[in-house]
Amino acid sequence: MTHPMYSASVPVFKQMLTALSELLKKAEVHVTEKNIDPNALLQGRLALDMFPLVRQVQIAADFAKGISSRLAGVDVPSWADTEVTFDDLQALIAKALAYIGAFEAAQFDGSESKEIVLRPGTPKEKKLAGTAYLYNYGLPQFFFHITTAYAILRHHGIEIGKRDYMGAY
Amino acid sequence: MTHPMYSASVPVFKQMLTALSELLKKAEVHVTEKNIDPNALLQGRLALDMFPLVRQVQIAADFAKGISSRLAGVDVPSWADTEVTFDDLQALIAKALAYIGAFEAAQFDGSESKEIVLRPGTPKEKKLAGTAYLYNYGLPQFFFHITTAYAILRHHGIEIGKRDYMGAY
Numbered sequence: 001m002t003h004p005m006y007s008a009s010v011p012v013f014k015q016m017l018t019a020l021s022e023l024l025k026k027a028e029v030h031v032t033e034k035n036i037d038p039n040a041l042l043q044g045r046l047a048l049d050m051f052p053l054v055r056q057v058q059i060a061a062d063f064a065k066g067i068s069s070r071l072a073g074v075d076v077p078s079w080a081d082t083e084v085t086f087d088d089l090q091a092l093i094a095k096a097l098a099y100i101g102a103f104e105a106a107q108f109d110g111s112e113s114k115e116i117v118l119r120p121g122t123p124k125e126k127k128l129a130g131t132a133y134l135y136n137y138g139l140p141q142f143f144f145h146i147t148t149a150y151a152i153l154r155h156h157g158i159e160i161g162k163r164d165y166m167g168a169y
Numbered sequence: 170m171t172h173p174m175y176s177a178s179v180p181v182f183k184q185m186l187t188a189l190s191e192l193l194k195k196a197e198v199h200v201t202e203k204n205i206d207p208n209a210l211l212q213g214r215l216a217l218d219m220f221p222l223v224r225q226v227q228i229a230a231d232f233a234k235g236i237s238s239r240l241a242g243v244d245v246p247s248w249a250d251t252e253v254t255f256d257d258l259q260a261l262i263a264k265a266l267a268y269i270g271a272f273e274a275a276q277f278d279g280s281e282s283k284e285i286v287l288r289p290g291t292p293k294e295k296k297l298a299g300t301a302y303l304y305n306y307g308l309p310q311f312f313f314h315i316t317t318a319y320a321i322l323r324h325h326g327i328e329i330g331k332r333d334y335m336g337a338y
Contacts, residue, residue, distance in 0.1 A: 143312030
């Protein structure tokens with residue numbers, strides 16, 4: 001039996017978060033070798049009114065956690081977003097990977113038609129079926145933050161390439 | 170009956186390419202109003218060894234075309250990638266939207282287990298099942314180039330936001 005909602009979410013999050021962890025390791029090596037203040041990169045942005053690298057990583061982890069939880073029908077755990085250092089970000093990614101890794105594919109069965117409510121109780125509340133929530137909302141958001149994290153690193157001279165972004169597939 | 174392989178591809182490409190078209194319209198208005206050479210933006214990059222905006226749009230359109238074709242089991246049409254201007258890019262996006270819009274959802278049924286060969290006949294040849302091809306290869310690539318196009322625009326001061334990136338969902 002196939003589990004399309006699982007296959008399109010948890011293994012993809014694992015792939016990309018694992019790749020992001022490797023990207024950040026290369027970035028840390030780079031700033032260490034060049035005697036660069038790590039915060040210059042961790043707080044680096046593509047535009048003044050865009051989030052810095054640390055926040056991009058936090059949001060990517062948050063979407064992996066939130067999408068997986070909502071599709072599986074479990075409460076979304078709240079994490080504090082207190083990360084500051086490369087070590088903190090690695091710990092966050094490891095925590096996210098452990099969290100999503102605990103889901104069984106069968107927990108996602110039937111989530112295609114599950115009603116997911118975005119921003120409940122707010123004027124921007126929006127109801128989506130599970131498929132639209134995953135394909136048209138969740139994945140575009142998740143990939144946005146993964147790619148933007150990569151772009152911040154590339155823009156600031158870290159020697160990485162598309163292969164690093166893609167990870168193992 | 171649901172068509173997960175179709176739902177996770179064609180409608181997502183439509184959503185994101187339509188949003189990209191709107192992003193580029195805003196960008197063109199911006200450079201026109203500010204008397205900026207449009208090529209400064211069209212050839213803008215996040216790093217010297219990354220592709221410029223024009224190429225990011227071409228590759229995004231290319232993945233939408235290629236992924237849809239391969240999953241549906243039809244030959245991938247070859248397009249010339251000769252775009253230079255904003256009008257060219259709008260025409261390319263319109264062409265891609267018309268092309269993928271012609272697929273029927275049922276053409277994607279069974280593509281989960283279809284073998285897709287990447288870079289056939291080269292040392293980097295890689296065979297993937299349809300699900301891995303879509304979820305773990307195609308979508309990460311497609312979103313990479315859509316997000317990077319967005320990031321180039323944001324980095325160069327175009328007044329757009331996440332809502333514009335997301336489009337209608």
